Amino acid sequence: MIGSWELAFIVLSAIIVTIYGIVVGLFLLGVDRKLAAHMQARVGPPIRQPFIDFRKLLIKENVIPENAIPWIFNLAPVMSLASSIVILLYLPIGSIYPPLGAYGDLILVMYLLTIPALCMVAGGFASGSPYASVGAQREMVTMIAYEFPLAIVVVAVAWRLAAAGIQDPFTLGSIAAYPLWSVAGPLGIIGGLLLLLVMAAVTPAELSRIPFDTQEAETELAGGLLVEYSGKNLAMFYLSQGVKTLVMAAIAVAVFIPWNLSSIVTLPEGVALVADLLFFLGKVILVMFFSVSLVRVAMARFQINRVVSVFWMYLGLIGLVGLLLLMADAALPAAGVLA
Amino acid sequence: MSSLPMIPELLRQLMRKPATNLFPAKYLPPSVTEFLQSVASGKAHLTPPVETPPRFRGKIEYQRDGCIGCGLCVKVCPSHAIELLPETKRIRIWVDQCIFCSQCTDICPKGGLHMTDAFLLATEDRYEENLIVE
Amino acid sequence: MSEGSGRKAPYIIPIGPTHPALKEPVMFTFEMEGEMIKEVDFAPGQAHRGIEWMGMRRNPVQIVHLTDRICGICGVSHTFAFARAVEQIAEIEVPERADYIRALIAEFERIQSHLLWAGVAAHELGFDSLLHLTWRVREQSMDVIENLTGNRVNYGIIQVGGVRRDIVPEQHQVIEDCLNAYEGVISKLLELFLDDRSIALRCRDVGVLSHREALELCTVGPTARASGVNVDLRQDYPYSAYGDLDVRTILPDQYAGETRGDVYDRIVVRLLEVGQSCGIIRQCLDAMPAGEVTAEPKIAKLLAICKKASGEAIGRVEAPRGECFHYVRMEAQEAPHSWKVKASSYSNLMSWIPMLRGEQIADIPIIVASIDPCLSCTDRVAVIRGQRRDILSKEELHRLSVEATRRLQV
Numbered sequence: 001m002i003g004s005w006e007l008a009f010i011v012l013s014a015i016i017v018t019i020y021g022i023v024v025g026l027f028l029l030g031v032d033r034k035l036a037a038h039m040q041a042r043v044g045p046p047i048r049q050p051f052i053d054f055r056k057l058l059i060k061e062n063v064i065p066e067n068a069i070p071w072i073f074n075l076a077p078v079m080s081l082a083s084s085i086v087i088l089l090y091l092p093i094g095s096i097y098p099p100l101g102a103y104g105d106l107i108l109v110m111y112l113l114t115i116p117a118l119c120m121v122a123g124g125f126a127s128g129s130p131y132a133s134v135g136a137q138r139e140m141v142t143m144i145a146y147e148f149p150l151a152i153v154v155v156a157v158a159w160r161l162a163a164a165g166i167q168d169p170f171t172l173g174s175i176a177a178y179p180l181w182s183v184a185g186p187l188g189i190i191g192g193l194l195l196l197l198v199m200a201a202v203t204p205a206e207l208s209r210i211p212f213d214t215q216e217a218e219t220e221l222a223g224g225l226l227v228e229y230s231g232k233n234l235a236m237f238y239l240s241q242g243v244k245t246l247v248m249a250a251i252a253v254a255v256f257i258p259w260n261l262s263s264i265v266t267l268p269e270g271v272a273l274v275a276d277l278l279f280f281l282g283k284v285i286l287v288m289f290f291s292v293s294l295v296r297v298a299m300a301r302f303q304i305n306r307v308v309s310v311f312w313m314y315l316g317l318i319g320l321v322g323l324l325l326l327m328a329d330a331a332l333p334a335a336g337v338l339a
Numbered sequence: 340m341s342s343l344p345m346i347p348e349l350l351r352q353l354m355r356k357p358a359t360n361l362f363p364a365k366y367l368p369p370s371v372t373e374f375l376q377s378v379a380s381g382k383a384h385l386t387p388p389v390e391t392p393p394r395f396r397g398k399i400e401y402q403r404d405g406c407i408g409c410g411l412c413v414k415v416c417p418s419h420a421i422e423l424l425p426e427t428k429r430i431r432i433w434v435d436q437c438i439f440c441s442q443c444t445d446i447c448p449k450g451g452l453h454m455t456d457a458f459l460l461a462t463e464d465r466y467e468e469n470l471i472v473e
Numbered sequence: 474m475s476e477g478s479g480r481k482a483p484y485i486i487p488i489g490p491t492h493p494a495l496k497e498p499v500m501f502t503f504e505m506e507g508e509m510i511k512e513v514d515f516a517p518g519q520a521h522r523g524i525e526w527m528g529m530r531r532n533p534v535q536i537v538h539l540t541d542r543i544c545g546i547c548g549v550s551h552t553f554a555f556a557r558a559v560e561q562i563a564e565i566e567v568p569e570r571a572d573y574i575r576a577l578i579a580e581f582e583r584i585q586s587h588l589l590w591a592g593v594a595a596h597e598l599g600f601d602s603l604l605h606l607t608w609r610v611r612e613q614s615m616d617v618i619e620n621l622t623g624n625r626v627n628y629g630i631i632q633v634g635g636v637r638r639d640i641v642p643e644q645h646q647v648i649e650d651c652l653n654a655y656e657g658v659i660s661k662l663l664e665l666f667l668d669d670r671s672i673a674l675r676c677r678d679v680g681v682l683s684h685r686e687a688l689e690l691c692t693v694g695p696t697a698r699a700s701g702v703n704v705d706l707r708q709d710y711p712y713s714a715y716g717d718l719d720v721r722t723i724l725p726d727q728y729a730g731e732t733r734g735d736v737y738d739r740i741v742v743r744l745l746e747v748g749q750s751c752g753i754i755r756q757c758l759d760a761m762p763a764g765e766v767t768a769e770p771k772i773a774k775l776l777a778i779c780k781k782a783s784g785e786a787i788g789r790v791e792a793p794r795g796e797c798f799h800y801v802r803m804e805a806q807e808a809p810h811s812w813k814v815k816a817s818s819y820s821n822l823m824s825w826i827p828m829l830r831g832e833q834i835a836d837i838p839i840i841v842a843s844i845d846p847c848l849s850c851t852d853r854v855a856v857i858r859g860q861r862r863d864i865l866s867k868e869e870l871h872r873l874s875v876e877a878t879r880r881l882q883v
Binding site for chain 1 (some may be wrong): 343345346352353355361365
């Protein structure tokens, strides 16, 4: 099925994407901390601080608690990092077509997104600490809570594209090539904005950030899921946190702001690639600022039952309204023509 | 935004300068000793600490010459940081143990004890020469 | 995993003695059912420092500086209470101006303590921006305190018989500037804390202490007032300059129109008290008479007076956390015969039990913080015999306290 050349290409690009994902992921964590610090009137750590932290964690002792299940405890961080990187292989980065784009679509990405969270749950339960167990239970509840609104977003966007007669509406390639805003009419654009709001709320939950960081909740559970982790294992989780940040922002970028600089301004080939990458990074930082940095400094942490009611009732409802608007938009072709 | 009143406040702050006084430097230098050396040689700039108020209670100063060895300061020192040396009839102050209450300066009949505004006294050696006033 | 799947059987979560939710050591044991707290027990007494023991080997002039260090936040309240007890025993008449300066510093302390608490409460809720903002505001009062007393934390301003430093005319401007700044910023703080939906969601009807429970558990200070109990030592037992000043108890219904006794009401009471303290400081500045600031400026003479004194007395002061209580007994010796401190948190700790029962794990940090516990104030017993440290059982402690009472009665 896959030729040897293609295989070599995929392996090579996987290596490049891995390095890119880790470096940009850590950089994003640094930018996030800097922005949050400035909003709180602090100077904050230098942007390279996550790299320093990572190096420090690597030289720290890797403690495995006595009543932990060692193999799950050690496997969870590696799996979490690996699965987050795999998602990156399905996502367009700048104008570069995803290396595995032809083999999976947004539905697959949605499934893959649950794996890092499941790894954390497994690692938490395997830690053998009551804090980690409570954290793991909360992580599961949170996961169940936000999957529903996330699914609405994905389905609604793809459905609208399919209604517009676009082939393979679930592939990220088509979603990026035909932005929702250019397909939909005014009603659809309002619906799209509502979906964007839902996506912005799902992102901090996926990344376990305030207000949805109940599973780690420093002041309640002392780090919850990660309470027993240290050294290399914690470093792996730290990296996967960075990569996940990039992944979530990249999904939002691919679905909602897929334009590239090269498609707007004509640029020479080599310059266009670099410019697109930088433009992509800018978009990612923008998404991260509004859905992670700003939200996490502007709100108090929710209780776990509140997390569920927020996602199932409020955001679920907003998502459904968005979906209905998109459907109504597709049902009125005239509106689409007008736009 | 009326239900989240913090957001406008945060966005406004993002545009402003942080409130932190960047003492001694913006970021922690890899080696403080090297940093201080480069400050001394004029290569780096050291941001000064916030100024102390006029009647600040810092490291103690002792005028040995006026001292009559009455030992009143030893009597009121809450932390037993002052020692009366019987052979010289003078006192020795262990700044490491001093709690900067300034009670000894109040009681000294000769006015031979004063509080300065020196407060950067952190060190690794509790018996450092700098921390013994006599 | 057994703990997670076993829904029916309650499981135990220990919190403490050190935990990010606790700023000071105390040991909690929670019996949980899912996310809900079924039963709770706590064991204070993890921060013994033996300050009373040290005090019984020092003269009152020295003890004043020890009392400063009982608590890092309410330093002046302990000193105030201790000095008032000693003054009663030694029959020292404190000059009126000193009374006003004491009250003024005590009110500044209340401002900084309540703001500090508000920041900590925000942090417990995961709202760090509000922590940074509140503490930035608090810094102004710290600067004024530093300017007036010479130090930010251990003020060392009160001495038996009066205060150690006068407030000079140049300092009036410093105080004035700070008060103006606060009066401008308080409405902003009220908005940021009380209008915020995410804070209201976490604090409304959480950790409720009913009026009856608050009375039965003898709670004091803002914890009691938030449950609608009208107690404030400054109003009920006007000590020092408070007799001349207009101080009315702050109750949550003055802001929200109702008293629910929850965490939200405790925020309301504390923030309103910041404004109230600003008003009291203004009154102090206006009414402050001229004159001496201490009954006995010569410390050596003061020592002699204290050495001659004998008798027992109680010093009571409304600290930021509630009533602070010092018992001193002197028997014509250099050091007091006995000295007992009852910090305000001691009276408030038991209110944790009804507050925490039936709440969620997520609410533990904010409920525990809501009474503004000061455990280093509360815990003060250490038994050290030579090199050996003893842990005493309840029976032994009871026996020892009976013996101690007998000794005092003789």
